[in-house]
Amino acid sequence: MTDTNRRLVLARRPTGMVDDTTVRMEEEPAPSPGPGQALVKVRYLSIDPTIRTWMDDRPGYLPPIGLGEVVRGPGVGEVVESDSARYTPGDLVFGMTGWQDYVIADEGPASMQVIPPGVAPELAMNVLGVNGMTAYFGLLDVGRLQAGETVVVSGAAGATGSLVGQIAKIKGASKVVGIAGTKEKCAWIVDELGFDAAVDYRDERVSARLRAECPEGIDVYFDNVGGPILDTCLAQLAMRGRVVLCGAISLYNAESLPPGPANYLNLLMKRGRMEGFIILDYVDRFPEAQAEMFGWVAEGKVRSAEHFVDGLEHCTEALNLLFTGGNTGKVIVRL
Amino acid sequence: MTDTNRRLVLARRPTGMVDDTTVRMEEEPAPSPGPGQALVKVRYLSIDPTIRTWMDDRPGYLPPIGLGEVVRGPGVGEVVESDSARYTPGDLVFGMTGWQDYVIADEGPASMQVIPPGVAPELAMNVLGVNGMTAYFGLLDVGRLQAGETVVVSGAAGATGSLVGQIAKIKGASKVVGIAGTKEKCAWIVDELGFDAAVDYRDERVSARLRAECPEGIDVYFDNVGGPILDTCLAQLAMRGRVVLCGAISLYNAESLPPGPANYLNLLMKRGRMEGFIILDYVDRFPEAQAEMFGWVAEGKVRSAEHFVDGLEHCTEALNLLFTGGNTGKVIVRL
Secondary structure, rough: OEEEEEEEEEOHHHHHHHHOOOOOEEEEEEOOOOOEEEEEEEEEEOOHHHHHHHHOOOOOOOOOOOOOOOOOOEEEEEEEEOOOOOOOOOOOOOOOOOEOEEEEEOOOOOEEOOOOOOOHHHHOOOOHHHHHHHHHHHHHHHHOOOOOOOOEEOOEHHHHHHHHHHHHHHOOOEEEEEEEEOOOHHHHHHHOOOOOEEEEEOOOOHHHHHHHOOOOEEEEEEEEEOHHHHHHHHHHHEEEEEEEOOOOOOOOOOOOOOOHHHHHHHHHHOOOOEEEEEEEEEEEHHHHHHHHHHHHOOOOOOOEEEEEEEEEEEEHHHHHHHOOOOEEEEEEEEE | OOEEEEEEOOOOOOOOOOOOOOOEEEEEEOOOOOEEEEEEEEEEEOOOOHHHHHHOOOOOOOOOOOOOOOOOEEEEEEEEEEOOOOOOOOOOOEEEOOOOOEEEOOOOOOOOOOOOOOHHHHHHHOOOOOHHHHHHHHHHHHOOOOOOOOEEOOOEEEEHHHHHHHHHHHHOOEEEEEEEEEHHHHHHHHHHHHOOOEOOOOOHHHHHHHHOOOOOOOEEEOOOOHHHHHHHHHHHHEEEEEEEEEOOOOOOOOOOOOEHHHHHHHHHHOEEEEEEHHHHHHHHHHHHHHHHHHHHOOOOOOOOOOOEOHHHHHHHHHHHHHHHHOOOOOEEEEO
């Protein structure tokens, strides 16, 4: 007996936010695993801003998703049938499942990774997954945070931003300021996560608040949003300050590229550095970071939050939460 | 008998280009050197874009020039009277003379440096001076040029840009492309200085030409100009490309800050880095660079050009040459 595989394929390239016409649900019989393969039933989908960038027909760090192809995206599934020594039925696996019910895992280096027993799927997708790795290597390797420095992070109540602030405190930052979009998010990152201060960018003048919170300037600005907040932080960079470009949520739905940050010139005056990175380049170093992050979770030093959305058919709504700011923490679609 | 010291003081902060009303010539008796001091008669003034930035009332890497103060700027003079063991009458010295006929040298660390016999004043001001040091450390230390890489430099017929291209070739760049503003400048940097190609930004589509000349992208872009050329080069960055921010000639006369480079986001896709530097931070390391540069000059591997303007009263016109592109090579006012 073969189950049905529901799959969301890219039906139309979006202009602006995605909507119902962006994807189309198709049904087909679930695939059968061949030798060295396993059939995985997808349980959770990791909803990340970068998925939106893959829907545009623009060069990026991965090719655009083709029209008619399943939407690319990471997820966690359960092995239900296996003809591979690497996978045992019942294993939870993490990898590029795509937005669908079933996927084939094989033994290639880019295929699924078995999640160790005892690690919850949401931990595997968030703190020990792409968000945690992005926060860790972005802050420590690209941003070269030193103890005693001042850190500002935008998208601070998001999956990555919330981890950046916590890692910064663990590593000895003297001041960590998060920028988020509601009073509730601001309260959460200060009261629950231990940020020193939070700025509600929808309700406060970001530049004045940052000047007050960071009177000696910003040593590391971890940018998840781009736009005017990036420009403001560039203007307030400390001597030899670093801007870590992780993402640009404010731009991903723009129909044409808005002007860049006028205050880039402050990089000259302050001998500053602005640098981008893609977490895929760090895959070889994930184990060291995962070990450290797992330790912090076990000690209660790092907390995370998940925002669950139920049902494959709600993937586009879940994706839009990232851009409307409707989420706190990691957005996960539960199948 | 005391000579007269003519001095150009900042009379009014300029909006846009400087003009006759920006400075005012004042006359006073030449100063007398006290113990440990020497009187220096200024012979040459180094005219640099950064002087324009000091005339604005904006925070920068040095304080703004005050109204009524002598315009700050480097120059070469001759010691005419000395009460210091460090200076002997007849010595040529290099330092912050300011725009005037006479200046006092003292024994402080930031005072004048005696130019070794045999080094021509124009060499001391250009290849062995701030321009050479800026080109050397900007390209090699900030830009981390590796042999086999592709380099693009703007302001390529200027004092610094012309040296950047030559150093890049010496250090094994596989391709060096200069961007300049006239056919004559383009011919000069290719035929005389050994650049591989030149783009006349006033007459050619820079993006199309760069794409043709650098099909695999730009590894190091040395930016002297800012504005649309910076944006174009960001869009064509190679994987792990570096943008060295040295200056922004296109912006220094702007009355308000124009938008920044929209393609900064390519730093993310390409894991690129954009970094500013100020050559004053490298003063301790000048001797190593000067020794290497002097060797290249002696071997005929590095050439320079000077564009002389005669007369202290023509300093503002000389400064404007840098922004209208009226110069080829180093602009020097001869007193």
